[in-house]
Amino acid sequence: RTGESDPKAPVQGSAKAAWDDKWLYLAFDVKDEDVSGGFDKQQKDPQLWTKDCVEIMIDPDGNGDNKDYYEIQINPQNLVFDSRFDEYNLPKEEPNGPFGHQEWSAKLESAVQVRGTLDDSKDKDDGYLVEARIPWASFDKASEVPPKPGASWRLNLYAMQNNDGLAWSPILEQGNFHKASRFGRVRWVTEFSERASAQAGKGAAGAGDALAPAATQVVSSKDPAQAPAAPAVAAPAPTAPSSTAPAPTKGPTSE
Numbered sequence: 604r605t606g607e608s609d610p611k612a613p614v615q616g617s618a619k620a621a622w623d624d625k626w627l628y629l630a631f632d633v634k635d636e637d638v639s640g641g642f643d644k645q646q647k648d649p650q651l652w653t654k655d656c657v658e659i660m661i662d663p664d665g666n667g668d669n670k671d672y673y674e675i676q677i678n679p680q681n682l683v684f685d686s687r688f689d690e691y692n693l694p695k696e697e698p699n700g701p702f703g704h705q706e707w708s709a710k711l712e713s714a715v716q717v718r719g720t721l722d723d724s725k726d727k728d729d730g731y732l733v734e735a736r737i738p739w740a741s742f743d744k745a746s747e748v749p750p751k752p753g754a755s756w757r758l759n760l761y762a763m764q765n766n767d768g769l770a771w772s773p774i775l776e777q778g779n780f781h782k783a784s785r786f787g788r789v790r791w792v793t794e795f796s797e798r799a800s801a802q803a804g805k806g807a808a809g810a811g812d813a814l815a816p817a818a819t820q821v822v823s824s825k826d827p828a829q830a831p832a833a834p835a836v837a838a839p840a841p842t843a844p845s846s847t848a849p850a851p852t853k854g855p856t857s858e
Contacts, residue, residue: 604773604774604775604776605773605775606773606775609769612768612769613635613636613637613764614633614634614635614655614730614762614763614764614768614769615633615634615762615769616631616632616633616634616657616730616762616769617631617632618630618631618632618657618760618771620758620789622749622750622791623749624739624749625738625739625749626736626737626738626739627736627737627738627739628734628735628736629659629733629734629735629736629737629760630732630733630734630735631657631732631733631734631760631762632730632732633655633657633730633731633732633733633762634729634730635655635728635729635730635731635762635764636727636728636729636730637724637727637728638655638679638717638718638719638720638721638722638728638730638731639654639655639679639721639722640654640655640678640679640680640682640721640722641654641722642654642678642680642682644680644682646682647705648683648684648685648686648700648701648705649678649682649684650684650700651676651677651678651682651683651684651763652676652684652763652766652780653765653766654678654764654765655678655679655731655763655764656676656677656678656679656684656763657676657677657678657733657760657761657762657763658674658675658676658759658760658761658763658768658780659673659674659675659676659735659758659759659760659761660672660673660674660758660759660760660761660780660781660783660786661673661674661675661742661756661757661758662756662757662758662783662786663742663744663745663746663748663750663756664745664746664756664757665754665755665756665757665788666757667757667783667784667785667786668783668784669688669690669691669781669782669783669784670689670690671687671688671689671744672687672688672781672783673685673686673687673688673707673709673742674686674687674688674702674703674781675709675711675735675737676763677713677715677733677735678715679715679717679721679731680715680721681713681714681715683709683711683713684705685705685707685708685709685711686701686702686703686704686705686707687703687704687707687743687744688703688704688781689703689704691778691781691782691783692779692781707743708741709737709741710737710738710740710741711735711736711737711738711741712735712736713733713734713735713736714733714734714735715731715732715733715734716731716732717731718730718731718732719731749791750791751791752791752792752793753790753791753792754790754791755788755789755790755791756788756789756791757783757786757787757788757789758771758786758787758789759771759772759780759785759786759787760772761780771787772785772786772787773785
């Protein structure tokens, strides 16, 4: 809510992102001492936000007007809630849904690793990992997929617990988790386009010069598991890529 990190929050987390011509890749590392699932695995679009999950909000237009945006959630059981919304929180039917167009499917592939014991409050867990890849073709309301290098979308990433949680880009009490004007801006780049831009700004670069985004985060790799460290979900300010990370191919910068 404030834009400051909250060390007392029951969940913490970090996230990574990468992309190629077919897929958007996302990975979360959530710190949680009591990891819970508790949903029927046969249920379609369970309300995962009421317990533990990660949440992905995607606005391809990037203008923050809450028109035609997407919500995807994945929980420690590797269950998925996915939906598309016409406008801010709409359509929806209280109290049990549907919320948005739940017939929409992200057609994603995902995997989860629980570091601890699921649904056992007697022990202390470390948390869980979530990896997902989403085909660009699923974003049926986007003007162009895959995005071209330089295009800007809006995304937000959350670590959720009991309908509360931490955001990568803070909402600042301007609405709820759907407030697209508070999503972070993500500019899709390739190594070539980013390096060319950096060299244009400083002249010819010497051999071995590092990719140096200006106050932004580059997260890119063919293998998302090897992507540079991404900004903490709980923190509004991204950090620089690790100097030991492999040379990127494509990735977003977050502003």
